[in-house]
Amino acid sequence: MKDTHLPIQYRVEIYENSFINDPSASFEASTPFLPIHVGDYIDHRTWQDAGSHYADLGKDKTLRVKAINHLIWKIDGSHIGHSLSVCVEVVPRPQ
Numbered sequence: 565m566k567d568t569h570l571p572i573q574y575r576v577e578i579y580e581n582s583f584i585n586d587p588s589a590s591f592e593a594s595t596p597f598l599p600i601h602v603g604d605y606i607d608h609r610t611w612q613d614a615g616s617h618y619a620d621l622g623k624d625k626t627l628r629v630k631a632i633n634h635l636i637w638k639i640d641g642s643h644i645g646h647s648l649s650v651c652v653e654v655v656p657r658p659q
Contacts, residue, residue, distance in 0.1 A: 570638070572596075575647040578606070580617075583633060583651055588617040600650055604629045605658065627652040 576597050577587035589611060591597075600606070606627040608618040618627070631651035638644050 570642065570644050572644045572646060575645070576600070577647060577649050578627070579649060579651045581630075581651065581653055583631070583649055587649070596646075597648065600629060600632065600648065602629050602632060605655075606650070606652060621654060624657055625654050626657040628655045 571594070574593045574596055576591045578589040579585065580588050589608075606629065608621060608627055609623070611618065629650055630653050633649040633651075635647040635649065636645065
């Protein structure tokens with residue numbers, strides 16, 4: 565088995581309330597994202613196009629992570645992919 569190092573494509577997909585539907589926002593990068601854990605809050609207010617789904621939430625609401633799912637795949641001769649699926653719920657912003 566030949567040891568080759570393929571580039572890694574990183575992706576975070578935000579799902580609201582369930583992983584069943586399409587993601588409501590997504591982000592791609594060539595470097596890993598910081599860890600995201602169940603119970604973390606995600607501030608949607610800085611999202612531009614990716615977060616337009618949440619534009620109407622206002623300043624008094626935020627997103628809380630309720631589940632995480634990792635997907636990892638390899639396309640031979642091309643790249644490795646790591647997608648972090650993040651299930652969130654809309655909650656009141658903590659004071």
